[in-house]
Amino acid sequence: MFNWIGQTIAVTALNLRTIPQRLGSSGVAIIGIAGVVIVLVSVLSIASGFTAAMHGSGSTSRALVMRSGADSEMTSGLGGAEVDVIKQAPGLRRDGHTAVASAELFVIIDLPKISTNTPANVPMRGVDRTVMRVRDEVTIVEGRMFEFGTNEVVVGRGANGQFAGLTVGNELHSGQDTWKVVGMFEADGGIYETEIWCDSRVLQGAYRRGNSYQTVLARLDSSESFNTFRDWLLANPQVNVQVRRETEYYAAQSRALSGLIQGVGYGIAALMGIGAVFGAILTMYTAVSTRAREIATLRALGFNTTSVVVSVLVESLALAALGGVMGGVAAYLAFNGYQTSTMNFQTFSQVAFAFQVTPQLLVMGLVYALLMGLVGGLFPAIRAARLPIPSALREL
Numbered sequence: 001m002f003n004w005i006g007q008t009i010a011v012t013a014l015n016l017r018t019i020p021q022r023l024g025s026s027g028v029a030i031i032g033i034a035g036v037v038i039v040l041v042s043v044l045s046i047a048s049g050f051t052a053a054m055h056g057s058g059s060t061s062r063a064l065v066m067r068s069g070a071d072s073e074m075t076s077g078l079g080g081a082e083v084d085v086i087k088q089a090p091g092l093r094r095d096g097h098t099a100v101a102s103a104e105l106f107v108i109i110d111l112p113k114i115s116t117n118t119p120a121n122v123p124m125r126g127v128d129r130t131v132m133r134v135r136d137e138v139t140i141v142e143g144r145m146f147e148f149g150t151n152e153v154v155v156g157r158g159a160n161g162q163f164a165g166l167t168v169g170n171e172l173h174s175g176q177d178t179w180k181v182v183g184m185f186e187a188d189g190g191i192y193e194t195e196i197w198c199d200s201r202v203l204q205g206a207y208r209r210g211n212s213y214q215t216v217l218a219r220l221d222s223s224e225s226f227n228t229f230r231d232w233l234l235a236n237p238q239v240n241v242q243v244r245r246e247t248e249y250y251a252a253q254s255r256a257l258s259g260l261i262q263g264v265g266y267g268i269a270a271l272m273g274i275g276a277v278f279g280a281i282l283t284m285y286t287a288v289s290t291r292a293r294e295i296a297t298l299r300a301l302g303f304n305t306t307s308v309v310v311s312v313l314v315e316s317l318a319l320a321a322l323g324g325v326m327g328g329v330a331a332y333l334a335f336n337g338y339q340t341s342t343m344n345f346q347t348f349s350q351v352a353f354a355f356q357v358t359p360q361l362l363v364m365g366l367v368y369a370l371l372m373g374l375v376g377g378l379f380p381a382i383r384a385a386r387l388p389i390p391s392a393l394r395e396l
Contacts, residue, residue, distance in 0.1 A: 026283060026319055028279055028282075028283060029276075029279050029280045029282075029283040029316075029319050029320070029323065029373075029376070030319055030322050030323040030326065031323065032275065032276040032279040032280070032323070033276045033279075033280070033319070033320050033323030033324060033327065033369050033372055033373065034323040034324070034326040034327035034330065034369075035272065035276070035327065036269055036272040036273050036275075036276045036327070036368070036369070036372065037323065037324050037326075037327025037328055037331065037365040037366075037368065037369050038327045038330050038331045038334075039265075039268055039269055039272055040265060040266075040268075040269035040364070040365055040368060041327065041328060041331035041332075041335075041357055041361050041362065041364070041365045042331045042334070042335045042355070042357075043261065043264060043265030043268065043269075044261070044262060044265045044361050044364070045331070045335050045336065045355040045356055045357045045358070045361060046261050046265075046340075046355055047258040047261040047262050047265070048355075048356040048357075048358055048361060049353045049354050049355045049356040050254060050258060050261070050351065050353050051254045051258045052189070052353070052356055053189060053190060053191050053193075053351060053353035053354075058190075058245070058246040058247030058248075058249065058250045058251070059137075059246055059247065060223040060226075060245055060246075060247055061219060061220050061222060061223045062134065062135075062217060062218065062219055062220065062245070062246040063217075063218045063220055063226055063229055063230065063243055063244065063245060063246065064215055064216075064217055064218075064243070064244050064245075064246050064249050065078070065086050065215060065216040065217075065218065065233065065241050065242075065243050066078075066214070066215050066241065066242055066244075067240065067241060067242070068240045068241055068242045069242070070242070072253070073104075073106040073214050073215050074106065074108075074214075076214045076215055077212060077213075077214060078103070078212065078213045078214065078215070078216065078241070079211065079212055079213075080211035080212065080213070081238075082238070082239045082240075082241070083103045083213055083216055085233075085236060085238045085239050086101065086103075086216045086218070086233060086239060086241070087099035087101050087103075087216070087218075089218075089229050089232045089233050089236075090225075090228055090229065090232055091220055091221055091225035091226070091227075091228035091229030091232070092218050092219070092220060092221070092225075092229060093218075093219045093220060093221050095130075095133065098130065099130070099218070100130055100133050100134055100218070100219040101128070101130060101134065101216050101217065101218040101219065102127050102128035102130050102131045102134045102135075102216070102217045102218075103128050103200060103213045103215075103216050104125055104126055104127050104128070104200055104213060104214060104215050104216070104217060105125070105126035105200045105203050105204060105207075105209060105212075105213055105214055106123060106124075106125055106126075106214050106215070107123075107124050107126075107203065107207055108121045108122065108123060108124070109121075109122050109124050109174040109196070110122070110174075111163040111164060111165060111166070111172075112163065112164045112165075113162060113163060113164070113341070114161070114162060114163060114164050115162075117164070120162075120163060120341070122159060122163055122194070122195075122196065123194060123195045123196070124153075124174075124195065124196045124197075124198065124203070125192075125195050125196070125197050125198075126197075126198055126199060126200030126201070126202070126203030126204065126213075127197050127198070127199070127200055128200060129148055131197070132145070133219065134217055134218070134219045135187065135192065135217075136219075137187055137188045137190070138185050138186070138187045138192065139185060139186055140154065140183050140184070140185050141157065141184055141185060141186050142168050142183060142184040143168040143169075143181075143182050143183030143184060144182055144183045145182075145183055146182050146183065146197070146198060146199065147182075148199045148201070148202075149199060149201070149202065150199070150202070151177065151178060151179050151180060151198070151202060151206075152179065152180050152181075152182045152198065152199075153172065153179045153180070153181055153182070153196050153197060153198040154181070154182060154183040154184065154185050154196075154197050154198075155181055155183075155184055155185070155195075155196050155197075156184070156185055156186070156187065156192055156193030156194055156195050156196070156197075157184055157185070157186050157193050158193035158194045158339070158341070158353070159193065159194050159195060159196060160184050161339055162194070162339070162340075162341045165181075166181060166196070167181065168181055168182065168183060168184055169181065169182075172196070177206045179196075179198065185197075189353075189354070191250065191351055194341065194351050200213065217246070226243075226245060229243065230243040269368065273368065273372055276372050276376070277372050277375050277376045278376075279376070280316060280319070280320065280372060280373055280375075280376020280377060281376045281377075281379060281380060283316075283319070283376070309382065312377055312380055313374065313377045313378065315377065316373045316374070316376055316377025316380070317370055317373045317374060317377065318373075319373060320369045320370050320372055320373020320374070320376070321366070321369065321370060321373070323369055323373075324365055324366040324368070324369025324370065325366065327365060327369065328357075328362040328365045328366060331357055331362075331365070332357045332362065335355045335357055336355060336356065336357040337354050337355065337356075338354060338355040339353075339354050340353065340354075340355070341353070
């Protein structure tokens with residue numbers, strides 16, 4: 001047993017020391033695997049960033065009330081009388097006699113993207129006076145909060161960075177309406193940072209919505225108050241609504257696009273991985289053929305075939321690990337934190353987010369690289385072990 005381990009270590013060390021002599025062929029395998037890892041990690045970082053933006057918007061102590069049967073804010077509708085009933089529900093936090101709930105209107109306006117100057121659907125949300133108490137993670141970072149009853153708006157940091165005309169002090173034109181941008185807010189990187197906020201009453205008048213809303217976002221007494229709040233509303237014949245935790249709503253919103261991005265990422269990586277595996281196979285076959293006499297000499301001296309197989313596999317895994325690390329570092333430096341926006345197909349509006357190259361994605365990339373190295377080195381390792389000793393010793 002110890003003799004086998006010693007032989008394996010000796011042969012493996014010899015293989016690794018001779019890698020610089022085969023730098024050209026080894027470099028092909030390393031670069032090929034690194035390229036696959038870059039593509040895999042960078043594409044999946046899009047899904048990771050989008051999901052983080054959506055999940056970061058939710059709180060278990062907030063409940064979203066929509067019309068029964070609606071699958072998003074865009075397809076929901078609530079009358080003013082229904083909103084009044086919702087604000088009377090038990091389990092809802094109150095500040096004195098005021099319910100900490102925001103009745104909201106959600107519309108889409110067209111603004112050009114800064115990067116491409118192409119039109120984009122930007123969400124504009126009409127909110128209640130209680131909005132900052134409902135969404136306590138939101139802070140004004142530039143300018144001030146808009147005054148209710150006026151055509152003033154505040155914009156999220158993500159919207160400010162992605163769409164033209166949303167700097168503080170500018171006037172925003174949408175149809176026949178003009179809105180003055182008076183502030184910019186942050187929301188811990190959540191989806192709200194893609195939005196423009198204004199007074200819901202003013203927005204109702206601008207879009208001729210009468211006394212109607214689409215959702216009510218309610219802050220609960222506690223996370224445990226959700227069932228009390230929901231059950232009371234579902235049993236009340238005055239309203240026809242569905243009630244969901246905010247976290248559940250945004251998790252469902254992100255599922256379709258994240259699944260699509262992940263499917264594309266895995267598909268591209270699989271196709272590129274096949275090419276990288278063939279590159280690794282050719283590299284290791286070259287390594288075996290150029291050292292046929294060395295391998296035959298070692299076997300003639302009594303080194304067993306298993307040691308030879310393991311040494312070739314270890315060399316292939318070492319090259320793959322190097323490619324995986326290089327690819328992961330390159331993906332992190334190039335894409336982590338990169339700001340962009342994409343369409344949320346549930347609301348047909350843009351969502352601004354940042355790519356997130358997480359530790360989990362880096363580990364996944366490295367594991368995938370090692371898997372490619374293992375497959376790429378397996379057949380050359382078997383060939384090395386089966387080389388006929390007499391004929392291999394005669395090779396120049």
